[in-house]
Amino acid sequence: MTEVEAHLVVVGASLAGLRAVEAARRAGFAGIITLVGSEEHLPYDRPPLSKDFLTDVESPPIPTLREEALLRDELGVHLRLGAPATGLNTTDRTLFVDNEPLHYTSLVIATGASPRTIPGTEGLAGVHVLRTIDDARAIRSALDAGARTVVVGAGFIGSEIASSARQRGSVVTVVEAMPTPLARPVGEQMGAVLGSLHERNGTTLRCGVGVDAIEGQDRVEAVRLADGSRIEADLVVVGVGVAPNIEWLTDSGIELGNGIECDKTLQTSAPGVYAAGDIASWPNPLFDTRMRLEHWTIAAEQGGAAGRNAIDPENAVAFETVPYFWSDWYGKRIQFVGVAAGFEEIDLVAGDLEGDTFVVLYRRGDRLAGALALEQRSQVMKYRMMIAKGASWDEAKEFATARAAAAAAKAANPPPG
């Protein structure tokens, strides 16, 4: 019997899937690679969709990550785009794409997550989520028409959309059911500080009040809130989080929970099957806890790791990382490194919470657990490295004090030029 040629199938043609393909080739994988994607587009970059894609004056192109010729000719990838995965049989290693069988020797699942919607708003014109290029185009054209905008959910995506809509001159209200925005990713106090950026830039932020109904016959007219108030709107963007796309795996036997339950090498409960990106839950050795993260950086890093491990399972390497995410609001960059969950103390080490720039450190036990920065691009990654090394709280504070002293000296005695 001849040996079957190795076939790596990557399902999910966004950032994590693309990285899996690239990493496998870079690691010397010479077998067949097939990249399967439910959208008809080549892999494209999603972060710009809530930012420049909405604000650029000229109608922007799709932010494609890799051209087709590069994928086909240089990386030797078979593309199956516009074709959703519909099922998986791990016993005979068969993926079903549009119900057609595709045999694999190794598989990386990177099918991402889908935005949660508000039930009953399907088919109501002017109500959108933002995940895909098609969503972004619809929102952009509503903003072209000067839409009065209501954003439901004051998370990062919702806040970026609000910021972009303001920049386009729209009247914007953000409605958040929780008493403070972003309490889970950065804690209540810092969530409130970030939320104040909205008010300072002319966006109305309504916290602690839920949405009762989205009104309108065929087209949205207003958002009615739980306190009885009513906000007229031409555009409603719902940014209330995402749910991992696991429905197609229900009968696969793969262990599911909050996404796909992976081990520390990103392998799923099925041999030869790995997962990466928004869909993957894995125990992060650096934090000794299971995580499922929806960040650009984790998709890029996990995609690469899953691709490498999938083609060489015997030498699979544990995936560990210090999470990093960013968000751009009103021309200002917010960056967070580490993990805020379970923090015991925060400390402002640079700037001013009411101002346009700051760094706040997060303590858990005697360790540095996280750092949040507003417009402090030169500082934040230094804390990411410290967290990776398990730096103590005292060490981090000393470092911050030294940085502040150096900055003060520089300000008092600026270098020539």
Added chain:
Amino acid sequence: MRVMKVRVDTDRCTGHGVCESIRADVFEVGDDGMVHLLNEEFTADMRPQLEEAVAECPTQALRLED
């Protein structure tokens, strides 16, 4: 010994600093919010991490040249 060069596309770089967190002896985000190279030429043993920095740049601002 063969050397590589790293190019930073200053139109694309917005100073995330992911590269710095991978190789702090090569990359550093300055007070101008842009990445600066601390070295100019690199040897082959640094390739895997430089490739990682290129791959994980959120704005695709880095390029390796042989």
